[in-house]
Amino acid sequence: MTALTTRGALASEWIKLRTVRSTYLTLLLAAATAVLVGTLDAASAADAWDSWTPERRATFDPVRYGFSGGFYLAVLAVGTLGVLSASTEYGTGLIRTTFTATPRRRQVFTAKVLTTGLLALACGQLLSFTTYFLGQAQLAARHLDVPLGAPGVLRAVLQTGLFFAVLALTGLALGFIVRRPAGAVALLFGLFFVLPPLLGTISDRAARWTLQTAFESMTATVTTPNHAPSATALPTCALHLTVLLGTAALLVRRRDV
8 A cells, every 4th residue: 555655646746747837947947058058168168278378278177167157057947946846835735635645744755855856867967968068069179078988077977967956856855844935945045056155254174065065076077276075075965965855854744734
């Protein structure tokens, strides 16, 4: 009976996710900003290469350069998708129907985590590989491109796609905790964009354990003094998800609807 209700919860959450217009809008925004801006950034780097100083050329990362500007907005869009997949039902009151149909709230929560996380992971990998190949095509004209088999390249591309799932699940957790889309999105924005510089004014070591710093390390193939050690990136993501999803799961079980 438990296995049947679990499969039913997964099917229900997947139907909700793929039939809501906001899913397609946020994924379209993520694709547009990630692929288009990443490709244009690579093209601009190739065009401006002759005017760059030797110091700037030495720190140029042909992989991460395409994963900078546009991808910051893309991961925030996917994080917003996570927020909406959790908080929208609270706003409309449909969460009561969901918990009536599946009284085991843990199953509902787990189903949302799996469907949202797997969708974000699949889309993230598609966008990261597409951006990588299009960006390298732009850099190839100046012989600045690097193959997928070069040291650190495949890792950076895969981890860029993985970070989409991390932000989506972060948004999902905040959506369950706050239960209001606007408040959860604002908190997500602050966690990713505002917290790192604030912690940086206190301690550089503390700032290394933020999601933005983790993202920068995960997408890098060239080591620079400004990047935190890549060894802390995945533990940082795991720590954030453990705390946020754990808190969200506890609140889902103990709160009244």
